[in-house]
């Protein structure tokens with residue numbers, strides 16, 4: 001069975017083991033450290049596999065924020081009974097990964113075939129480690145004078161399925177994405193080569209294929225070459241999720257492992273299937289492999305296919321640049337995917353450096369008046385004679401709706417159908433230039449389906465392989481989960497955590513500031529907007545302290561909150577490229593999602609300890625959490641807990657790669673933004689006919705920016721929650737833990 005890797009400091013692991021909880025179980029052979037096995041706390045369901053939780057650190061907090069938000073979700077009673085969540089005083093979350101033994105306690109186990117695998121048996125210390133095997137039986141000796149005592153018993157290296165008995169099926173749902181075929185291939189080959197599974201079926205055309213099509217027999221041979229092709233050999237579709245019919249078919253056909261590849265809608269569907277399976281008491285593992293070309297699935301570091309998409313987008317941007325620069329007053333306009341989030345547009349822009357303006361759904365923009373897009377186009381054409389604009393398809397939908405009334409339409413899965421912002425913008429720019437009697441040429445390029453229909457590139461291929469293999473190990477171990485990379489580690493994540501929120505580009509983070517700095521485009525935010533937000537935030541922070549922590553996650557905070565993309569900007573905007581320092585000033589956390597650990601550590605070193613920045617406080621919370629667990633577990637170390645804990649080293653994701661590149665020129669980035677004619681102050685003038693009363697504008701901007709401030713609010717509420725909790729009998733030691741947390745933090749950052 002897969003080894004797991006400890007992300008927590010040793011003491012936290014022990015405490016997590018004591019609590020019988022863990023948010024995510026790592027599952028890959030890259031992980032060098034063995035994991036202590038899980039203790040069966042009295043009265044708690046058995047957790048036969050080592051589980052660990054993800055450590056909160058600066059580089060991890062966006063994902064952890066999503067976890068935290070998800071943790072306060074209202075789960076139905078029957079779900080809640082199975083969800084074992086523990087939230088620490090400092091914001092950490094421990095959550096069980098659902099396991100077959102949660103509802104089938106006495107399942108037999110079988111020897112893990114990997115033990116005898118010629119490849120894996122030679123790398124015992126990494127992959128088939130005696131200490132991190134699946135069904136390690138642990139006996140609790142209650143009478144131990146030093147508290148809970150761990151003792152191993154029973155055989156090692158066992159799984160919950162016998163290879164000959166496994167009947168696995170694979171389905172792909174939702175939109176296409178580079179890498180789908182690679183995941184399918186590696187699931188089939190991994191099951192067959194690693195676990196000797198022979199019965200593998202392909203479900204055709206998405207969820208509806210469970211009950212409306214024949215199941216395809218798949219073998220390692222039949223999928224041998226499919227990773228070289230785009231799309232999915234199984235076919236896909238939107239809609240068609242009928243839980244009862246799907247589970248009826250799973251049951252009737254004796255399927256006991258279900259691999260579901262798809263986006264957040266698909267993972268919601270997977271969770272429904274899992275719950276129905278659990279309700280019926282079936283011995284079926286459900287493994288979700290998250291797919292989204294938009295890279296907006298919460299919790300995970302990045303989705304497969306995203307690298308490929310960004311790379312392919314470069315070709316369209318290059319073409320736009322060639323066209324634009326070969327004409328007099330040439331404009332190249334490229335529309336990229338991104339229904340709700342502009343990650344592809346942002347990364348493609350940052351990677352290209354030929355782009356003069358990037359428009360994404362998270363950053364509302366306007367056309368006319370000072371600081372508007374037309375003014376910027378004017379200026380750029382005068383300066384450079386050509387320009388390239390990248391627009392994410394979800395951007396400016398509110399503006400289009402003003403001129404093209406369209407009924408709210410949805411696709412078969414209930415996703416909002418978008419109006420073509422690229423076409424609309426092309427016409428608007430043409431009309432504007434005509435009205436100014438300005439000669440220009442505009443070329444509109446829409447590479448949407450070309451980008452997602454290609455096969456995955458080399459790095460995505462490897463990533464797909466690891467995801468597929470992690471999914472197989474987890475399913476063989478009896479877990480049901482969504483698999484994904486969290487803070488650079490392969491992890492099993494409870495379904496509900498990845499579906500409850502959606503990642504968004506945070507336009508108050510450093511990465512977006514870098515983009516503004518590199519394109520020098522207007523930010524479409526005025527200084528007044530920021531001042532108003534600062535003031536509103538101050539008040540809001542005070543109010544938030546009074547609110548119970550349970551109000552935290554009701555869709556109004558964290559990554560889920562869109563920065564009021566639906567509210568058109570009407571306030572005359574001064575060009576303010578939101579430099580990191582400004583963001584810090586108004587309490588907005590800067591780019592912890594995009595900075596390398598060194599970057600953030602350096603930032604921490606600059607922070608006086610008494611007045612920590614947002615980032616610093618996050619770490620305090622994290623380390624406080626560590627301290628809280630230290631005190632619980634320091635008396636009795638768990639066997640195997642001598643495994644050294646490792647600071648999660650984030651992989652070179654596109655985000656981090658770009659962050660690292662930008663890091664080299666950190667100072668000059670922001671300086672150049674100001675230095676290149678981006679005045680922080682400008683006299684306000686009404687910009688367009690629609691400009692209305694200043695008060696209205698300010699309050700609109702306020703509410704818009706309030707959304708951006710969610711993390712600060714989140715943190716404050718957590719803090720206040722923490723204060724309340726400290727008064728409660730269960731959490732009496734919170735203050736003490738905090739002190740110890742501080743000490744730990746000092747030690748850690750040393």
Ligand SMILES: Nc1ncnc2c1ncn2[C@@H]1O[C@H](COP(=O)(O)OP(=O)(O)O)[C@@H](O)[C@H]1O
Nearest residue numbers: 174238239240241262263264265266268269413
């Ligand atoms: N809330 C939901 N519950 C169950 N199934 C869902 C849910 N949302 C979407 N689905 C199903 O998941 C599949 C893919 O969803 P869709 O939103 O189109 O793509 P994606 O998974 O890429 O987000 C569809 O078959 C759809 O019916």
Ligand SMILES: O=P(O)(O)OC[C@H]1O[C@](O)(COP(=O)(O)O)[C@@H](O)[C@@H]1O
Nearest residue numbers: 174175263291292293294337338339
């Ligand atoms: O035209 P389709 O097939 O509905 O897909 C288009 C949509 O799917 C997306 O590619 C996103 O889908 P995923 O995030 O699920 O991959 C959007 O960017 C786009 O709006």
